[in-house]
Amino acid sequence: MLNFILKQIHKGKRQCDIKDMLPDCPISNQTISNIIKNSKFTIQPLKEKIKVLDNQKLHIDIDDCYEFLRNDYGIIEKHCIKIFNLYTHKINISKNRNKLLNKTTAFLLYKNDDNMSQDKVYNFVFETINNNYDIKINSLKDLESQNLNLIIAGDGALSIRAMAKLLGGYYILDKFHAFSYLWKSFVGKRGKKKESTDWTKYIDSSASFKNGNYNQFINILENNVDKKTFNYFKNNTQGIINQGADWNIGCYAESTVFHLVKSLKGNGAKAYNSKTFINMLNARVAYLNKQNISF
Numbered sequence: 001m002l003n004f005i006l007k008q009i010h011k012g013k014r015q016c017d018i019k020d021m022l023p024d025c026p027i028s029n030q031t032i033s034n035i036i037k038n039s040k041f042t043i044q045p046l047k048e049k050i051k052v053l054d055n056q057k058l059h060i061d062i063d064d065c066y067e068f069l070r071n072d073y074g075i076i077e078k079h080c081i082k083i084f085n086l087y088t089h090k091i092n093i094s095k096n097r098n099k100l101l102n103k104t105t106a107f108l109l110y111k112n113d114d115n116m117s118q119d120k121v122y123n124f125v126f127e128t129i130n131n132n133y134d135i136k137i138n139s140l141k142d143l144e145s146q147n148l149n150l151i152i153a154g155d156g157a158l159s160i161r162a163m164a165k166l167l168g169g170y171y172i173l174d175k176f177h178a179f180s181y182l183w184k185s186f187v188g189k190r191g192k193k194k195e196s197t198d199w200t201k202y203i204d205s206s207a208s209f210k211n212g213n214y215n216q217f218i219n220i221l222e223n224n225v226d227k228k229t230f231n232y233f234k235n236n237t238q239g240i241i242n243q244g245a246d247w248n249i250g251c252y253a254e255s256t257v258f259h260l261v262k263s264l265k266g267n268g269a270k271a272y273n274s275k276t277f278i279n280m281l282n283a284r285v286a287y288l289n290k291q292n293i294s295f
Contacts, residue, residue, distance in 0.1 A: 001025075003295055005035050010283045010293055014264060037276040041283070044292045045131075050102045052088055052135035052149065060125065061085035061174075062154045062163065063253035065261055069274040076271050081281075082108040082121065084128060085256040090249050098252075104132045105256060105288045107281060109274075118159065122166050138168060153251035156236045173239030174251040178209055181232060185225040198224075212244025260284055 008018045015032045052058050063083050068076050084107065087100040106128045110116040129135065137147045150169030154160030155177040164171035186202035201220060208217035214237060221230055233240065242248055264280050265272075272280070286293050 001027075002035060002039070005032055006039055006041060006283065006293070006295055009036060009280055010287050012259075012263060012284050012287060033273065033276050036279050037273055039279060039295065041279075041293045041295050043282065043286045044294065046289075046291065049134040050088070050104070050132060052102075052133050054136075056088050057149045057151050057247055058129065058133060058135055059085075059087050059089075059151045059153065059249065060129075060167075060169075061251050061253040061256065062152065062160050063257055064157070065257050067261065067265075067277065068271045069277050070271050071274055077111055077274075079109055079111055079274065080116075081261055082110075083253065083256055083260060084125060085253055086128065086132070087252075100252060102133075103288075104128065105260060105285050107260065107285065109278060109281065118162060118166070121159070122163065125163065125167070151247065154253060156232060156239065158235075161236070161239070170242055170245070170247075171239050172242045172245075172248050172251065173236045174253065175210070175243070176251070176254055178233070178240075179206060181225075181229050182206055182209070185221075185229050209240060210243055212241050214240050260288065 005018055008021065013021075015029050015036075018032055019027065019029055061084070063085075065081050065083070067079050067081060069079050070076050084105070085100075086104040086106070088102040090098045090100050093099045106124070108116065108121065108124055129137070135149065137150065147168040148170065150167050151172065152160065152164035152167060152169050153172045153174055155174050161171060182202055182205050186198045186205070201224060205217060205220045208220060217240060218233065221233060260281065264277075264284065283293060
């Protein structure tokens, strides 16, 4: 029973799914949760590192999401889950679907009072790269060094831009978030058209963004969007300029957040015990990284 439950968690099954898989077994969700919480398992390391060729780049998508988790005293606390998505390239497997190759998923989970400094995050990224990839990179502690085979992508947060600078790599702004800002500025929220709906400016600004034409893009925005939106793009200059680069294959952080975190909870509002949720995340990451776990 124990092994069955943990194997299903490894595959990303939710606790309610596991309960449904055991219709003849009188087991509650709480019992399943306690089994996961108190279980100890070992994630088997990869047999060999992934080779990054000299003509390849290592893409690193970064995103944050938040979960409210209970501590051992039943107190609910807000936790940040910082997710890292690493891969070398993508292939198209259907009309609207891509597959990331040589992919590694990793995460950090912490509370606001855990003092998670930028250096700690930086060291975690370095270790993740070093443990999973055979890649030639300069010293990540040398702020003057460049690693032009690293590409960091994200939603425009200051911490992500700073990480790109620390790593000495290229930075791109996630198109999903950029287009969300543009849509709300020129078209309006879904189902609620603004009186000043301007499809022309939306189309023109979108095209300028995709081509990496920063000056044209920012000229369209000036005096046409609110200060928050304008500053968002103004602070992400390099992330916009790099949109037109031939090595820019997009950012897939949002889908990783769903597959790693949100899919574990489904539509439920339950606040898991923090130890339970960490075990669920670790097991799920192992599955996504094609790593076996032993109980």
